[in-house]
Amino acid sequence: MGKDDILSRAAILQRDLETYAIMAGLTGGVMDVPTARRIADAAEKFGVKELKVTGAQRLALMGVREQDIDGAYEAMGTNYKDCAALCLQYIKACPGNTFCSRGQQDTLSFASKVRERFYPFPKISAKVKIGIAGCYNSCVEPAIKDIGIIGLPKGWTVMTGGAGGKEPMFAQIIASNLDDAQTLELMERILKYYRAASSRHLTRNLRLGVIMSKEGNGPLMRACGLE
Ligand code: SF4
Known part of the structure; x- marks a missing residue:
């Protein structure tokens, strides 16, 4: 069976049908410098090359492997339940x-x-x-x-x-x-x-x-x- 979005973990399947976008939840799209650094560190740790500011003022990490979803959320300090409604x-x-x-x-x-x-x-x-x-x-x-x-x-x-x-x-x-x-x-x-x-x-x-x-x-x- 092919992969699909994993909404319970706030992960959206990408066009490669292999990797996922996950979100850092940011109130009002604002983040302090330590938060930005933590997100960037998480992106580097899990091989994410690009981030996207979404229309909902979240920051999406593009291209996360399925086995890294939980670790990437933890490294960002984001509770994926905060982003589950996407x-x-x-x-x-x-x-x-x-x-x-x-x-x-x-x-x-x-x-x-x-x-x-x-x-x-x-x-x-x-x-x-x-x-x-x-x-x-x-x-x-x-x-x-x-x-x-x-x-x-x-x-x-x-x-x-x-x-x-x-x-x-x-x-x-x-x-x-x-x-x-x-x-x-x-x-x-x-x-x-x-x-x-x-x-x-x-x-x-x-x-x-x-x-x-x-x-x-x-x-x-x-x-x-x-x-
Ligand atoms: S609506 Fe636009 S111009 Fe008005 S306070 Fe907000 S950012 Fe500033």
Whole structure:
């Protein structure tokens, strides 16, 4: 039998049908120098010649042999369970006011809070993509994420229902001027609604935006206590 992705170990079969790409999980795509060095050392140790920054702000080691997957994860200091959802779930954050002169809010620390509280998002069979931008410039495209968050001077603006792909959709703003705790609470309600809808017969496996277009905004807004 031929090889395939090993999703339980977050390893994606490459075009050579022999080796795998594995991921270093990085919140907001940021890493300190010791982490970068550890990843580079792991790559060299296991004969990896190239790294790829993924669209989900992870760092992929390309061309890892199957027998080296666990060792490479251990050498990087990455728990592969953090990356197991791979392309189906991610939190993408811009540099925010930690690094960017235009940033209005601390996207990176908020991304860590979201990750600690929710990730991986359990029992949601459709994709869960979250974009956290530090200002309206929207460098991580929150308007095409299932949950898009924008930092503004008075707090976070939350939008839902965006997607790229075959049928692109723009997210709709459902709340503004929220602090971190209020935004996390609202996200919990959105995710609960999404989880329930993604397991119902008529909306099974559908993206949040498609569910909203089928059911209207009312059910989500009521589930979030916004109506
Ligand atoms: S969205 Fe705003 S804060 Fe974030 S990187 Fe772009 S310009 Fe900077």
